[in-house]
Amino acid sequence: MTLSESAISEHYRRAKPVYEALATVKDYPTIGLNDFVGWYIKRDHDDVDAIKAGYPQRGRVAHLERDYDEIHDRLERTLYAVTTYKTPTAFQRWEPCRYDESEETTVWQDEPPTPGYADFRAVPAWGDIDLADDIKPQRGNLDGETQALVERSLDAYIEEYATLYGTRDAVYALDSVGGAYVFGAPEATLPIADHFSDDPDALERVFDEFLDRSNAWLQEAETRVNKRIDGAGDVIQPDWVNNKNRQYKPPLSIHADHDAVVTPIATDDVRYELRPFETVDDTLIEQAVSWADEFTQVEHTDCVDSLVATLWPDLYEDHDGWRATLEEWVEGERERKRERQRQREAALQRRKERLAELDGTLEGRPITPFKEDVYEAVENIDITEIARHYASDAYDTDPNQPRPQFDPCWRHSESGQSCFVDEQANTFGDSKVNAGGGPTKLIALATGIISDADADLDGEDYWAAVDELRNAGYDIPVWVPEAGSDRVDGGTYDQMPFWAVRKAAVALEICPEDAFVDREGEDGSYEGFPGYETYNETLEAIEDAGLRHGRDPISPEEGPDTEDQNEEDASSDTASADSPASQLDQAHLREKNRLLSAKVDQLEAELDEKTHRIDTLEAELERLQRELETVRSERDHLESALEDDVLTQDSEQQTEEDPADDRSPLDRARELVSFDQ
Structure with a gap:
């Protein structure tokens, strides 16, 4: 990387017509940014309240054409654009902000003004068709066989896009130096934007789903290409990471690691030839302008039908055209949301009524009959802690980004920045697969419960993730449905x-998890209690916690059939039918003995500690007693000596001065010396 600042600046000055042509589809602009970080245009403002609050500037996203001169002035090397085109109003949202010098990032008073799905208008299916990591450094010196394989693979991917859009004419490609970019015609989604123009909620739903489905479809296309082209997977490793504000290097942008520029690829005759920076001339600039003009023209709006038919195949078969298909899908999504809301409200009402019955006795308990308590506890976990301490190899890898970026521990990330945390929403995102979630999904990825961020986390996997959060030290109650509560199938638990x-x-710490024993029941083996007493103690503890179990305690004389298990609850908590009660007693006693032995060990350790302390105190007491005896002896000796001296002096004085003084010698000595001080 030997390019001078002046050479880079002059290059982008000459290339300006390319970005003017690329900047809008119809009247809908796209974002431009310098060096992957310059998202915003900022200005001083006179909003007194915001200034007093510590936000002396305001900012908005940068318009590739209108703000190009400012973007150009702050460019160091690489120019980026964004794959999607938005409504013009998205570029008019100014928000108060300040720049944090220590963190080198922009801090917003409220939400950052980045566009959302409802702002979408022209949206291409897009993919970053990367070269394999071991081939990238060889770019410009690929051997003939490898280059031919790359070209065949790229041609196969272009053909997949042609299937998605219904024609190869609606597919565009760029040589990104480290790989290639392939786009579908962005204007193909303009009819969708027009159809739902009065319904922002529908727009947001459809475009969000469009990106998810197109990314997923292209992942499947990768499998097809790798099967069709022998060796394609060895040279091409795509990232299907299109999202609402996905950056890419536009034509003639300079690569960060190679002194080479991004160039158009003819989709009808794929040639993968590197263009070094020094070879850029007027002819190449004209070719880039021509590519940008074709890419942004409004010519392939009829491809919307092929897009919807391919991405929503089941619904499309049952409805008349793409409009009816998307309308039905939107209404179905809304109804699912309404049904989830009804279910949640009903569950919350049942919870409220049950809590009233319990009169608050569940507060602080380790178990709960309400799933909502688990969900609430999980939602309150700070996802940044999970990302920082459990799910990342490196955290906050790009301080210039408005959201903390991190290098995920569950997969390789070349940039180390492909995952992020949304601190306000308490969620994370994985840009590689355009997916994410909350604390449970992130801990599930960190611990290997699931391997991809776009995988569903439900059923046993969800509860395993909750257990992992508990193992990490988070206080989450254990859900135990009580008698009379709703079952998943619509019934209730007897x-x-x-x-x-x-x-x-x-x-409730009645029985450790590893103390359950394998037993045989009518439906096969299961984990049962070690004995009837442990089972009965558990029922009592459940009652003490305020929950209804609807079960009867059992005695040694009773067989397992007396428990009256239902079909779903086939696992018995006593021995199987061919196990006598004495074996139950023995199993229980063995477990009791193990638990008591552990308790004895604990108490003996405490006793040893306290005994040692007692021994220390007793030794100290003996020392003090010996010292006291010594001091007393010395005092008595001194008193005796003083008494003798006083008697002698008094005798002589009495003879000479006061023969009538009849006080005792000790009284006269005390008059001279006080032993109380």
């Missing part, structure tokens, strides 16, 4: 499920 009784036993 009694607390056996698995819930086991969980309660562990949470």
Whole structure:
């Protein structure tokens, strides 16, 4: 990287017509930024309240054409644009801000003014078709066989895009130096924006889903290409990471690591040839302008039908055209949201009524009959702690970004910046797969419960992730559905499920998790209690916690059939039918003995510690007693000596001065010397 500042500046001055042509589709602009960080245009303002609050400037996103001169002035090397085109109003949202010098980042008074899905208008399906990591450094010196394989692979990906859009004419490509970019015609989504122009909620839903579905479809396309082109996976490793504000290097942008520029690729005759910086001439600039003009022209709006038919295939088959398909999908999503809301409100009402019955006895308990308590506890966990301490190899890897970036521990990230944390929403995102979630999903990725951020986290995986959060030290109550609570299938539990009784036993510290024993029941093996007493103690503890279990305690004389387990609760908590009660007693006693032995060890350790302390205190007491005896002896000796001296003096004085003084010698000595001081 030997380019001078003046050479870079002059290059982008000459290339300005390219970005003027690229800046808008119809009347809808895109964002431009310098060196991956210059998202915003900032100005001083006169909003007194904001200034007093510590936000002396205001900012908005940078318009590639209108703000190009300012972007150019602050460019160090690489220019970026954004794949999506937005409504003009998205570029008129000024928000108060300040720049934090220590963190080298912009801090906003409220939300940053980056556009959202409802601002979308022209949106291409897009992919970053990267070269394999071991090939990138060889760019410009690829051997003929490798270059031919790369070109065949790129051609295959372009053909996949042609399938998605219905024509190869609607597919565009750029040589990004480190790989290639492939786009579908951005104007193909303009009819969608027009159709839902009066419904921002529908726009947001459809465009969010469009990016998710197109990314997923292209991931499947990668599998097809790798099967069709032998060796494609060895030279090409795509990132399907299109999102609402995805950056890419536009034509003639200078690569960060190579002194080479981004150039157009003819999709009807793929040639993958590096263009060094020094070879840029007027002809190449004209080619880049021509590519940008074609890319932003409004010619392929009819491709919307192929897009919707391919990405929403099931609905499209049952409806007349793309409009009806998307309308039905939007209404279905809204109805699902309404149903989830109804279910949540009903659950919250049941919870409120049950809490009123319990009169607050659940507060601070380690178990709860309400899933909502678990969800609430999880939602209150600070996701930045999970990202920083459990889910990242490096945290806050790009301080210039408005949201903390991190290098994920569950996959390789070449940039170390492909994941981020949204601190206000308490969520994370993975730009590689355009997915994310909350604390449970992040800890699930960190601990290997799931391997990709776009994987669903539900069922047993979700509860395993909750357990991992508990293992990390977070205080989350254990959900144990009580008798009378709703089941997933729409019914109610006649009694607390056996698995819930086991969980309660562990949470209430009645029985450790590794103390359950393997037993055989009618439906196969299961983990049962070590004995009837442990089971009964658990039922009592559940009652003490204020929950209804609907179960009867059992005695040694009773067989397992007396528990009246339902089909879902087939696992019995006593021995199987061919196990006598004496074996139950023995198993229970063995477990009791193990638990008591552990308790004895603990108490003996405490006793040893206190005994040592007592021995130390007794030794100290003996020392003090010996010292006291010594001091007393010395005092008595001194008193005796003083008494003898006083007697002698008094005798002589009495003879000479006061023969009538009949006081005792000791009284006269005390008159001279006080032993109380």
